[in-house]
Amino acid sequence: MNPALSGGGAVEFVEVSGLFEDGWCEPVFSCNARATEQLTRCQLTVWLKPELERLGCAVRISVNGNDTMSCTLPYDLPTVVQVACKGAAGDVVSIQVSCDNLVVNKGSDLRRLSFRLQSLAFS
Amino acid sequence: MASVSVQTTVSLDGFHGNDLCGRVAGVDPLQPPEAYVSEGDIRLGVAALALNPGNSGEMQFRWKIPPTLFDKQLHVLYVHTNDASAQIGFIGDPSLLIPSAPVAKPVAKPAVQPASTPAAPQSSPSNLQILRKQTSTLRQLLNGEAAGPGRLARRAPLDLLERYGSRFPDATFKRPGGHDFIWLGVINYNFRIQRPQHLVTEFADAGHRVFYISINFEAADDAGKFRVEDMPHHGVFLIRLRVAGAPPANIYGGFTEAQVADIQQSLDEARLLLNITQPTVVVQYPSWYDIAAGVPGATVVHDCLDYVGGFSNVPQEMVDLEKRLIVNADLVVTTAAPLAEHVAELRSSTVIRNAADVDFFAAAARFDDVRPADKRPVVGYFGAISDWYEVGWIEHCAKARPEWDFVLIGHTTGANVEPLKALPNVKLLGEQTYASLPSYLSEFDVACIPFIVNDLIRCTNPVKLYEYMAAGKPVVASPMPEAVNATPLVYIAHDATEFESQIAKALAEDTPELRRERNAWATEHTWTNRARQFLDAIDELSPRVSVVVLAYNNWEYTKACLHSVLTLSDYPNLEVIVVDNASTDDTLWQLERVERRDSRVRVIHNEKNLGFAAGNNVGIVASTGEYVILLNNDTYVTRGWVRDLIRPLVQDESIGLVGPLTNNIGNEQKINVNYADMQQMAVVGRRFVRRYVRRRFFTANLAFFCVAMSRKTIDRVGVLDEAYGRGFFEDDDYCQRVRAAGLRIAIADDVFVHHHLSASFNALGSEEKRAQMERNKAIYEAKWGEWKPHVYRDAPGFG
Numbered sequence: 014m015n016p017a018l019s020g021g022g023a024v025e026f027v028e029v030s031g032l033f034e035d036g037w038c039e040p041v042f043s044c045n046a047r048a049t050e051q052l053t054r055c056q057l058t059v060w061l062k063p064e065l066e067r068l069g070c071a072v073r074i075s076v077n078g079n080d081t082m083s084c085t086l087p088y089d090l091p092t093v094v095q096v097a098c099k100g101a102a103g104d105v106v107s108i109q110v111s112c113d114n115l116v117v118n119k120g121s122d123l124r125r126l127s128f129r130l131q132s133l134a135f136s
Numbered sequence: 137m138a139s140v141s142v143q144t145t146v147s148l149d150g151f152h153g154n155d156l157c158g159r160v161a162g163v164d165p166l167q168p169p170e171a172y173v174s175e176g177d178i179r180l181g182v183a184a185l186a187l188n189p190g191n192s193g194e195m196q197f198r199w200k201i202p203p204t205l206f207d208k209q210l211h212v213l214y215v216h217t218n219d220a221s222a223q224i225g226f227i228g229d230p231s232l233l234i235p236s237a238p239v240a241k242p243v244a245k246p247a248v249q250p251a252s253t254p255a256a257p258q259s260s261p262s263n264l265q266i267l268r269k270q271t272s273t274l275r276q277l278l279n280g281e282a283a284g285p286g287r288l289a290r291r292a293p294l295d296l297l298e299r300y301g302s303r304f305p306d307a308t309f310k311r312p313g314g315h316d317f318i319w320l321g322v323i324n325y326n327f328r329i330q331r332p333q334h335l336v337t338e339f340a341d342a343g344h345r346v347f348y349i350s351i352n353f354e355a356a357d358d359a360g361k362f363r364v365e366d367m368p369h370h371g372v373f374l375i376r377l378r379v380a381g382a383p384p385a386n387i388y389g390g391f392t393e394a395q396v397a398d399i400q401q402s403l404d405e406a407r408l409l410l411n412i413t414q415p416t417v418v419v420q421y422p423s424w425y426d427i428a429a430g431v432p433g434a435t436v437v438h439d440c441l442d443y444v445g446g447f448s449n450v451p452q453e454m455v456d457l458e459k460r461l462i463v464n465a466d467l468v469v470t471t472a473a474p475l476a477e478h479v480a481e482l483r484s485s486t487v488i489r490n491a492a493d494v495d496f497f498a499a500a501a502r503f504d505d506v507r508p509a510d511k512r513p514v515v516g517y518f519g520a521i522s523d524w525y526e527v528g529w530i531e532h533c534a535k536a537r538p539e540w541d542f543v544l545i546g547h548t549t550g551a552n553v554e555p556l557k558a559l560p561n562v563k564l565l566g567e568q569t570y571a572s573l574p575s576y577l578s579e580f581d582v583a584c585i586p587f588i589v590n591d592l593i594r595c596t597n598p599v600k601l602y603e604y605m606a607a608g609k610p611v612v613a614s615p616m617p618e619a620v621n622a623t624p625l626v627y628i629a630h631d632a633t634e635f636e637s638q639i640a641k642a643l644a645e646d647t648p649e650l651r652r653e654r655n656a657w658a659t660e661h662t663w664t665n666r667a668r669q670f671l672d673a674i675d676e677l678s679p680r681v682s683v684v685v686l687a688y689n690n691w692e693y694t695k696a697c698l699h700s701v702l703t704l705s706d707y708p709n710l711e712v713i714v715v716d717n718a719s720t721d722d723t724l725w726q727l728e729r730v731e732r733r734d735s736r737v738r739v740i741h742n743e744k745n746l747g748f749a750a751g752n753n754v755g756i757v758a759s760t761g762e763y764v765i766l767l768n769n770d771t772y773v774t775r776g777w778v779r780d781l782i783r784p785l786v787q788d789e790s791i792g793l794v795g796p797l798t799n800n801i802g803n804e805q806k807i808n809v810n811y812a813d814m815q816q817m818a819v820v821g822r823r824f825v826r827r828y829v830r831r832r833f834f835t836a837n838l839a840f841f842c843v844a845m846s847r848k849t850i851d852r853v854g855v856l857d858e859a860y861g862r863g864f865f866e867d868d869d870y871c872q873r874v875r876a877a878g879l880r881i882a883i884a885d886d887v888f889v890h891h892h893l894s895a896s897f898n899a900l901g902s903e904e905k906r907a908q909m910e911r912n913k914a915i916y917e918a919k920w921g922e923w924k925p926h927v928y929r930d931a932p933g934f935g
Contacts, residue, residue, distance in 0.1 A: 040312075054232055056151060063703075063733075071308035071411060083296075083305030084208060084227050085411065088703075092210065092225025093151050097232050115312035136153065 023050050023135040027105060032130060037116075040127040043109040046135065048100045055098035055108055058131040062116050063089035070114040072128070077107055086112075091131060098135060108133070144169060146215050146222040154232075156199045156224070160185065160217055163195050169217040171197050183215060206230045208296065300409065301364040307347070307373040307410050314344040315674070318403070318417045318431065320424035322387075322441065324351050325374050329570035330599060331441065331471070331490055332420060338667030340371030347412065350376045351421075353383035353399070361402035362409075373410075377402040387423045390453060396426045400826055403427060414706050416674055419465070422458035429464060429829040429886075432822070433706040433776020435677050438465040440485065443478055446592025448523060448550070464830045466677050466783070469670065472597035472618045488669045489618070491661045492602035498658075500578035500607040503651045507581060513643055515612075516543045516580030518573055519600050522550035524593050526586035526614065532632035533639065534559045540639070545576060577607045582642045585613035586635060601626070606658035608651030610642035623657050625650070678709040679762040679786070681778055684755030687769045688717040688745060691726050693892065694769040700814075701767070702734055707778040712737045715755045718745045748863035749856035752840075756855050764850065768841040770892035772814055774821050780887045784832050785846045792849040792879025793871065795838035796887035797825060803926035804835050805883055807934050814890065821888035824933065828885035835881055837926055840867035842889045853877050865912040865923075872920050 017036045018026055024046035031042035061070060074082040074096055081096045100106045116126040148158040160171055171183040183199035197215070205211050206228035214223045296304055310316065317339055321332045325348045336346040350365070356378035365374040379398045384391055391399065407415065416435045417428040422444065428436045438461050445455045459482060462468055468485035470476040479485045507513070515533070521544060534542050534556070542562040544553075556562045568576065577583070583604035587593045597618040604611045605625070612627040612635060613619040619626050627642050629635035683701055687694045694714070701712055714731075716724045716739060727739045740754055752766050763782045767773070777796065784794045797807050799817075807824055811817045853873050860866035871881055916923055928935030 054229075058150060071305070071310070073305060073309075080305070082208060082227070082229055083308070085210060085308060085409075086227075087210065087212070087225060090212065090223065090225045092227065094227045095151065095206075095232055096229045113309045113311065132150070 017130045018044075018133055023052060024048050024106070033124065033126075036129050036131060037124065037126045038110070038112075038128050038130050039125050040113070040115065041109065041111045042130060043107065044133070045105050045107045048102050048104045048106060048135070050102050052098055052100040052104075052106065052135050054136055055096050055106075056132070056134045056136070057094045057096075057108075057110065058091055058133075059086060059094060059110075059112075060091050060129040060131055061086055061088045061112075061114055062129070070112060072110065072112045075107075075109040075111075086128075106135075144217045144220045146171070146217055146220045148215065148222050148224045150224070151201070151226070152198075154201050156183075156201060156213065156215070156226075157197070158215060158222065159194050159196055160220075161194045163193060163217075171195075171215055171217050173199050174214045174216065175211050180213075201226065201228065203233050206233050299360040300362065303364040303367045303373060304409075306367055307345075307364045310345055310411060310413070311343050311371075314342075315339075315671075316412045316415045317344060317346040318407075318412065318415050318428075318434070319346055319348040320417060320419045320421070320428055321348065321351065322421040325368060325372070328567070331439075334491070334493065334663040335439075335667055335670065336372050337369045338663050339671070340369055342667065342671065344371065345412075346372045347375050347406070347410065348372060349403075350374065351387045352385065353377050353379045355383055356380045356398075356402065360405065362406040364410075375406060377406070387421055390423045390451075390457070391426070396430070397826070399427050400430045403431065404822070407431070414708055419461060422454050422461050425457055425461040425464075426829060428461075430826045431776070432774065433779045435467070435674060435779065436465045437467045437469060437674065438462060440468055440470045440475060440479060442471075443475055443592050443595035446590060446595065460830075464787075466779075466786075467673055469673065472595055473621070474617050475595035475597075478595055486669075486673050488666055488673070489597045489661070490599040490602060491663045491666045492599070492606045492658055494602075494606040494655075494658050494662050497574055497577065497603045497606035498608075498655060500574035500609075501651065501655060502578060503608055503655070504648045512539060512541050513581045514541045514543055514579055515582045515584055515639055516545070516576065517584050517586070517600075518545035518568070518576065519598075521546050521548045521553065524588045524590060525551050526588055526632070526635075527551060527553055527556060529586045529629075529632040529635045530562065531555045531559065533636045534562045536636055537561075537639075543576065543580070545573075573603070574607070577604070577609065580604075580607075580609055581646070582639050583607075583609040583611050584635075584639070585611065585616075585619060586629075587614045587616060589614050589616050602658050602661050605654040608655045610646050610650070610654070612638045612642055625654050625657060678707065678779075679782075680709045680711060680760060681707060681763045681765065681782060682711045682713055682755075682759030682761030683765045683767050683778070684752055684759060685712065685714045685767050685769050686717060686748065686751045686755065687714055687719060687723055687727065688751075689719045689721045689723055690769065691719075691721060691723045694723060695726065696814075697767065697769045697771050697773075698730060698737070700772045700774075702736065704773055704775045705778045706776045710736050710778065711759065711761055713740060713755045713758055714738070715740045715751050715758075716742060717747075717751045718742050745862075747858070747861045748840075749860050749866040750858040753855040753858065756850060762847050763844060764847065765842065765844045766840055767889075768891070771842055772817065772890040773842075774818055774888050774890075777887050777889060781842075781844045781884055782846075783830075784882050784884055785844060785849075788880075789846075789848070790878075790880050791832075791882050792845060792853065792874040792877065793838055793881045794832075794844045794884050795882075796842055796884055796889040797821075798839075798841065798889050798891040800891045800893040801839045801841065802928075803837060803839055804833065804929040804934070805839060806928055807888075817890050821890070825886045825888050831885040833883040833885055833929070835883055836875065837868055837871045838881055838883070840870070841891045841893070843867070849874065849877075849879060852879070859915055860912050862908060863912075864909045865916040868923065869916055869919065 027045040027047055029044040031039040072084055072086050076096055076098045086092050098106055112127045114127050144160055144162040146160050171185055173180045173183055183197040185195045185197050211226045213226055214221050319336055336348055339346050361378045363376045365376050367373050379402050381394055381398045384395050417431050418437045418439050419428045420439050420441055444450050444458050462479055462482045468479055469488050470479055470485040471490055473487055476485045476487050530542055538561055545565045545568050547567045585598050593616050612629055615628050615630055620628055627638040629638045714727050716727055724741055731737045731739045740758055756764055781794055781796060784791050795805055798805050799809050809820050811820045856866050857869050913923055
């Protein structure tokens, strides 16, 4: 289990893409999760590496294919984003997070990284 | 009873439901601290504390997030105890409050008490404080910039979509590697499709964001100072600025000084909210000049479309304003060689001609069609018909050749077309849509450009020439230089009689081969190619700049300085060289961490403290930039400072040194400003300097807390004189040498840099400091004669 997905026992993750083992994500992260209980909200904690000459960067969160949240996140500050995510036990919910940030990597790390997902939890 | 001092730490676990949870460690259970939550300087409430049963030195806290924070906006929350704090960002979806609170209309926030803790010391902002100030700036702008120091306005939060338009989220997305363009055009996007629309769509297709600003304004209210009105093409956003005060109706009459200030503020809000970075501002009409020049750190490009003085309805003030625009822009693009010659009286320009959407107009081509014998030849024209149109030529030909039909498309404002209206073989169709033009063009047998060759037309590169040719049509044109020199395929007519004969010749000579040849010529002149030329020219406008920061201990200063340089420079070709002058604290270790994190940073470690001059010289020698900026580590820069500071050097080779305005120095660079922290500094400093865009004040001396010089200056004058040892007077000495080399010294009155002053020297005792000054003064006077004390500038706001 990826540490970023360990929080919140209310779902079982069915499919995850755009997330690396160390919590870094590509510009688009998405997952499908099956609810094990009634869901009302999804909570993400996101961190942006402080290296671009910007105050913040734009992040868009879609729940079940609907754009639920578009916001500007600051750099170098863990930020919790709570969005509504309704589902009954057994339902599969999908979350997509897209971010226009792109990290400039050094050395041999050639991954296309955008943001770090510190946690993703449902309740 | 003796009290025991206990150092507490705060850590945040995150949110559980609507509760912010965390721990306070290092507490004395007998004297538990108060823990409260604030947002910026606004105290929101006290957190409930409870002993952690598993750890007697730790307390757990919970704080219920008020419904007002569920508004889809960023809230930077701080949990404070007596001597520690921690922060976290929070963004909540209002629909999570259902059914306990309304969703559609966010609730106004309750009145809150100001924090009782004193403001953090200005002199040593921590990373945490800096970030806090940045986000607070964003919040302050969201809440209206009118809020002054200590009077942060609190208004009911409005939904961003409601405030800035439904396209706002799309507009905030910047594609990696893309530039941001602010387009200050001469027409609105939805007016007749011309060069502006073609270029901006090409830019957007190349991965850039274009913010096309409307030429009309509307009055601002509490709901924001701009609106994203539409996205007519992916990556192109139409922005309407909402202006406080009395907004001008449009751009054509020019702006008053007050209107300029109001428009700049609206644009500031747009830049911040839309995350516009390293902007290129393209100006197509002179009245935008002050607005464009006032965008901090922007590359200003004047896309000079026409000879403005040639229009009968353009006032002289606009012609004069264009001269300022031409002189002060970072790049001038002209559309025609004669226009470039006209501009060359003031400066050089890059010619990027007009073009055609070749595929679009080639749809009108009938390369192999043969005109039936019973079909009357059609001589056509589309475009504006105004006072520079040879109406007489059309009248002459229509009368001489009743067997030809003349189809003229376009509005006729300014032209007297009465003589044509009575002619049965002339059809004036008025303005038609761009989409319909190929179908009209397909019916033309000959296309024409019958213009009076006056100063305006002599400098014109007609778009329609490329569009006609894309469709393979023979073109008969007046002898305007850009038509004559374009290609031998164009038929040139000098008068009405020749116009008639050239049309006849064109009709007679036309063949499928010639049509294809014309089309082939046009395919070399596409908007895609022109946009590439444009982008290449812009890329050359960012010469490499090296910022040299000399550090000796005082890591808190250096950290704040570097943070500001790395986050606010807004400059694409930057090198930051930090020279550690043998610090004895953890400065070097911290610097190496920064170096690992940011590829722009290079750290050089001196084995011993070489002093100010020699320490900076190490950085100068190691630098690779075409321009070098020496920056003290007790400074904090403002957005866009790099480009604005080097601009005088780039534009005027007689200038050898440039410095900014500042809050704290003993010479003509000092302005009279007050602020409590870096957030206020950014607002107050900007408010001051935007009145003086592009103004240079020539002086004899600059203080070297922040000074820019070109590589040419260094090659000519050399590096700093190391005889001055630890410091003092080396800057006056260098200024003398620069002037002795015949170069001028300028203050860029549109750049502000905060200066704490003498962070390193304050570490010396006052006696040692005085002795150092006396010693160096003697060195200076031995070289240059009596030293003259510096003076403040005798002008309002200075000193």
